[in-house]
Amino acid sequence: MLDILIKNGVYPDYSENALKKANIGLEGGKIAYIGDDEPEASKVIDAKDRVVSPGFIDIHMHEEKFSEGKKYVIAEYMLKQGVTTAVGGNCGDIMQPVKVFKETLNELGGSPINYILLSGYNYYWREAGLGHFDKSTPEQREFIHNRIKEDLAEGAFGLSFGIEYDPGITEDEIVEAADMMEDEHLLVAAHYRDDGEQSIPAIEEMIRVQSRIKQRFQISHLSSCSALGTMKESLELINGYMEKDPRLNYDTYPYNAFSTSMGSTVFDPGCLEGWKKDYSDLLLTEEPYKNQFATKETFDDCRANYPNMLVVAFVMNEDEIAAAIANPNGMVASDGILRNGNGHPRAAGTFPRVLGKYVREDKVVDLITALRKITLEPAMRLELEDRKGDIHIGADADITIFDPETIIDGPNFQDLSILNKGIDYVIVNGEIALKDNEFIDDRAGEFISYFEK
Ligand SMILES: [Zn+2]
Numbered sequence: 001m002l003d004i005l006i007k008n009g010v011y012p013d014y015s016e017n018a019l020k021k022a023n024i025g026l027e028g029g030k031i032a033y034i035g036d037d038e039p040e041a042s043k044v045i046d047a048k049d050r051v052v053s054p055g056f057i058d059i060h061m062h063e064e065k066f067s068e069g070k071k072y073v074i075a076e077y078m079l080k081q082g083v084t085t086a087v088g089g090n091c092g093d094i095m096q097p098v099k100v101f102k103e104t105l106n107e108l109g110g111s112p113i114n115y116i117l118l119s120g121y122n123y124y125w126r127e128a129g130l131g132h133f134d135k136s137t138p139e140q141r142e143f144i145h146n147r148i149k150e151d152l153a154e155g156a157f158g159l160s161f162g163i164e165y166d167p168g169i170t171e172d173e174i175v176e177a178a179d180m181m182e183d184e185h186l187l188v189a190a191h192y193r194d195d196g197e198q199s200i201p202a203i204e205e206m207i208r209v210q211s212r213i214k215q216r217f218q219i220s221h222l223s224s225c226s227a228l229g230t231m232k233e234s235l236e237l238i239n240g241y242m243e244k245d246p247r248l249n250y251d252t253y254p255y256n257a258f259s260t261s262m263g264s265t266v267f268d269p270g271c272l273e274g275w276k277k278d279y280s281d282l283l284l285t286e287e288p289y290k291n292q293f294a295t296k297e298t299f300d301d302c303r304a305n306y307p308n309m310l311v312v313a314f315v316m317n318e319d320e321i322a323a324a325i326a327n328p329n330g331m332v333a334s335d336g337i338l339r340n341g342n343g344h345p346r347a348a349g350t351f352p353r354v355l356g357k358y359v360r361e362d363k364v365v366d367l368i369t370a371l372r373k374i375t376l377e378p379a380m381r382l383e384l385e386d387r388k389g390d391i392h393i394g395a396d397a398d399i400t401i402f403d404p405e406t407i408i409d410g411p412n413f414q415d416l417s418i419l420n421k422g423i424d425y426v427i428v429n430g431e432i433a434l435k436d437n438e439f440i441d442d443r444a445g446e447f448i449s450y451f452e453k
Helices: 074-080 098-107 121-127 138-153 171-181 196-212 222-226 231-244 271-275 296-305 318-326 346-361 367-374 376-381
Strands: 002-013 018-027 030-035 041-046 051-054 056-058 083-088 114-117 158-162 187-191 216-219 248-252 258-261 282-284 310-313 399-402 423-428 431-435
Touching: 002 030, 002 367, 002 399, 018 367, 051 056, 051 367, 056 346, 056 367, 056 376, 074 083, 074 346, 074 423, 074 431, 083 423, 098 114, 098 138, 121 138, 121 158, 138 171, 158 171, 171 187, 171 196, 187 196, 196 216, 196 222, 196 231, 196 248, 196 271, 222 231, 222 248, 222 318, 231 248, 231 318, 248 318, 248 376, 282 296, 318 346, 346 367, 367 376
Parallel strands: 002 041, 002 051, 056 083, 083 114, 158 187, 187 216, 216 248
Antiparallel strands: 002 018, 018 030, 051 399, 258 310, 282 310, 399 423, 423 431
């Protein structure tokens, strides 16, 4: 007997690029039935007028920093937006070594979502005592490599860089670290060296890195690099290269503002002039200035005294955000990051926003293409397509059931806790994890090791 039968819904059949009507049965944490019959099941979910999607896969987010408290914050927001598997450790900035993350996940008795981690170059760059603009010595790089190898031995899926955060990191150094990893099936991801007017040389550098390494290379959150006036040229460069080398790809998020720490080099003198923006385009997210737009005085105070505060910068162009989403290449990911529970709403609303605003309202991309960009494409990127990102017999029972007519994001720049609309059920590893925004079993997720993929 099935554990769960989901009847009367439609699911994306990517092999035919069509939404198909079928009843879907789950058993033992796997998809066990797809068809027109109604086999007996312990529980039946009526999904009439609903899409029964593979659970969303967020290939670029930032996991919880357990030193802020051994609890889940962003993983809960992920689950509430239909994510069943997320990849942390991005932008060079893993929040703790993989071993520590796994131990904490076990202590907490599982996780709201399935978690995958990348190792983070910048985290160990700092551990090696290097400052933002320093040049590393061979001994320091060996130290960094050894720490990365420890993460890989614990099951990390690859390595990320935050080049802009520590501009001392050289192109050769990135290639050297990729070569050190040897395994071509690992993923290399990077937050570019520069944005706005300097985004084209930054993308050219990443394309050169791809041409020099044996792994797949992921350009992280393209819109915050290029949606300040260079998206058309950026996409031409990326699409052109991908025609001969499809190992390159990118992810992008559906908001016209980016977010990072106040102390970051991103906010070094000259940034506002470069973006042609003003202090009032920057939203401060923590006390004593929570939800206030900056002035010169509060900006200077935060730079000096609150360097860890996340700042939201409204500097990107809407038509360029849409172009990055609509492009035939590319995935959509949240780049979600929270500090003490605060931050950009992309951490909590990215996936309903793509399906509500960009698919239904603005019609910049059709439903099945958008679903592919948040399920099958990231699964293929991680070489998990046999298990995840697709509805087929034997796949993991990670399922998100939503109403395509009502799905929309709730969280905004002032309040992350506003609920998303239109997501009925999120099923993780065969367990109903969320129903109508209420947690049912919020520990059904697990750490996915590279070695069991
Ligand atoms: Zn980043």
